[in-house]
Every structure is written in C-alpha cells, then in structure tokens.
Amino acid sequence: MPPTTSTHLSVVIDTDPGVDDTWAILFLAAQPDVEIVAIGAAHGNVPAAMAAANALRVLDVAGLDHVPVAVGHPTPLQQPLQTAEFVHGDDGLGGKAGPPSPRQASTESSAEQLVRLARQRSGELTLLALAPLTNVALALRMEPNLPRLLRRVVFMGGAFRVPGNITAWADANTAHDPEAAEEVLRAGFELTMVPMDITVHAWVDEDWLKRIADADTPAARFASSVLDTYLAIYSDAHNTVGCLMHDPIAAAIMVDESLATYKERQVVVELAGHARGATLVDERKFSILQGGIPDQRPPVRIAATVDAPTAMDRVHRALLIPEASQ
Numbered sequence: 001m002p003p004t005t006s007t008h009l010s011v012v013i014d015t016d017p018g019v020d021d022t023w024a025i026l027f028l029a030a031q032p033d034v035e036i037v038a039i040g041a042a043h044g045n046v047p048a049a050m051a052a053a054n055a056l057r058v059l060d061v062a063g064l065d066h067v068p069v070a071v072g073h074p075t076p077l078q079q080p081l082q083t084a085e086f087v088h089g090d091d092g093l094g095g096k097a098g099p100p101s102p103r104q105a106s107t108e109s110s111a112e113q114l115v116r117l118a119r120q121r122s123g124e125l126t127l128l129a130l131a132p133l134t135n136v137a138l139a140l141r142m143e144p145n146l147p148r149l150l151r152r153v154v155f156m157g158g159a160f161r162v163p164g165n166i167t168a169w170a171d172a173n174t175a176h177d178p179e180a181a182e183e184v185l186r187a188g189f190e191l192t193m194v195p196m197d198i199t200v201h202a203w204v205d206e207d208w209l210k211r212i213a214d215a216d217t218p219a220a221r222f223a224s225s226v227l228d229t230y231l232a233i234y235s236d237a238h239n240t241v242g243c244l245m246h247d248p249i250a251a252a253i254m255v256d257e258s259l260a261t262y263k264e265r266q267v268v269v270e271l272a273g274h275a276r277g278a279t280l281v282d283e284r285k286f287s288i289l290q291g292g293i294p295d296q297r298p299p300v301r302i303a304a305t306v307d308a309p310t311a312m313d314r315v316h317r318a319l320l321i322p323e324a325s326q
Contacts, residue, residue, distance in 0.1 A: 008035070010035045010037050010124050010125050011126050012039070012114060012128070013028070013039045014127060014131055015041065015042060017046075017055055017092055018084075018093075019088050019226055019229075020230070020246050023223050023315065023319075024247035024248045025058045026222070027251050027315045027318045027319065028128075029063070030319070037117060037125060038117060039067060039070070040069075040114055041054075041110060042135050043072065043073070043074060043081055044132045044173065045084045045088045045131075046084075046085060046092035047074065049071055050091065051071075052070070052071040052072075052105040054091070055069045057100070059101075060102075060103070068113070070105060070106045070113040072134060073111065073134050077134060077177055077179040079179075084172065087230060088230055089230070094228045096228070110135040110139075111136075114146075115146065118139075118146055119143070122149045123149070123151055125149075126154065127154070129153060130156050130173070130247045132172075133155070136180065137177075137180035137183040137184055138180075140183060146189075147190070152191065153189045154191075154253070156199065156246060157195065158174060159197065160197050160302070162196050164196065164277070166277070167277060169270075169274075169278035171196050174278075175277030176277075179269075181277075186295070191301065192302075193267065193302045193303065198249065198250075198253075198305075199244060199245075200244065201308035202245045202246060203238075204245055205242040208312070212316065212320065216322075217319065217321065219319045230243055245312065248311075249312065249315070255314075259306055260303040260304070261303070261305045262301045262303055263301075263302050263304045264301050264302070265281040265302055266299050266300075267281055268280045268293055
C-alpha cells in the first residue's frame, strides 16, 4: 500500500512516559488535524502506574485535561518487569515531574479502554504504540477482531540493520515484552513499524534543544525541564551534546506517512536465547523448500528511509506554538 497523508487522525496512544514519549505527546497535541482520543499507559521506561501519572501531567500541560488515561498491565506477559529510570530519571521525567495531576486515571485498564473505543469507533482509530506491546496483546486477546476494528497501528519498535538499545539485537519496546510483540506482529493489523533503523536519524543537537529551551510556551518549558538525565545519557554515549528523539519521529511519520519510504515484510520476534527480543525478517531473494517463515503471517509495513530533518523540524516548530500548549 503506498504511503498516504491523512487530513484527520483520531489517535489512541499506548505509551510509557518517559522523556521522548512526553515530547511526542506534546508534538501531537499541537497538530490541528490530530485528535488524541485517549492514552493507555504501559510499563517500559517506568512502571505502568508511573507512566499513567506522567501522561496525565503531560496532557495537563498540553491543555488536554479532558483526554482519559488508563493504566496498563503492570508486567510483561512472560518475563520479569524491566524499566529504564537510569535513562529517564527516577520519576521518568528527569526528576522534574512536579506535582501530580488533579485528575485520576480511569478505572478500566488500558486494554479494556482500547477495546471499548475500537468497538465504539470501528474503522476510525489509529493506535500509536510507543511502548512494549503488552496492552495491545491483551486487548487482542479480549477482542480477536481488533485488527479490523482499528484503522491502523504505528509501532515504534524493532531493530533490523542496526544494534538494539537494550541488547545488541533488540530494541527496548520489543525486548521488554517479546511475547506481546510476536502476538501483535502476526495478528494481521494494518501495521507500520518505525524501527531503530529510522529513529537513529532523529538526533537533535545542542542548538536545536536550546531554541526550544529559550521559547516561552508551556510545552517548550515543560519539554526542556524534563530533559537533563536523558540528555546526559546520550551526550556521554555520543561524546557530543544531543539526544535521539525516537518517539517524536514515529509520531511525525504517523501524521505524515510521506516522510518515509516503506517495505513490506513478515516480521518474527525471537523468543529464546541470547537474541531474545530480536526482530527478524527474511531478506533472501530466492525461495527454498524449507526454512524462512512458515506460518504465512501477513506482512507488516516497515519504514525503510526517512526525511529526518523535515520530521524533526516539524517537532521543533510544534513546541514553539503558544496556542498548542494553552
């Protein structure tokens, strides 16, 4: 299917804020043609309950205090919980989360919320998954017809020709729940993956960040205030001031698919051994009688190239719009 640009998007976000998740939410809040319908909080960067508290804070900053937030499943399907506070800070927001939102998370789970909304608005909703896919897998178990109820899914995950960021082979969103990722990727969703092969191009430098830090909008002030721990980790690793904005570039591609080119492949998630969590495709140009991917799972669309400068310029400009953060 060729890339298309949507004129209006109604989006449910499954996310684990997290610094770059926060920037992605603030970017989407500034888009006039994007309706954030709900947020499901996931474990990943932080535990699910903390992710929900952070999502409420970010929505308040963005002036979206009507958007509901549900708390996701607290653990992966079949492995112990792992989180990444060493990257995002003890509170997931660089130690600068601030007071909690006056709002509370809803009483239904993230999976229940997703299923309810998908049934109510069949064919309308795009799911932006910026976290391990536990909630999405549980929603799929609750509603096997979910791939046909959702308009499409955009998943920030996978690492094909680049190293992972949690192991040498696996990105965090897949490795934090490989079984969930495998269930979702074989289920038949109209699904686009934005893998680390793409997000490694979303590098923002000191000047880019300073122009946001100097801006006088609530979104820019909040986004900059939570950045310190995250920025220090990336700056130390790359020996220069800057960081990668994985989730914002995935959000930008969801809003405008023409920012990327795509290939369609069957994707398998490795569930055992030292490469557990790796995302695998068969790139051979010939067929053989045995081997390959035998279960005839449907292919998914994988972003293969990206216009990163344009995408990140749009993220940058979004955080400088005063009206977007009132």
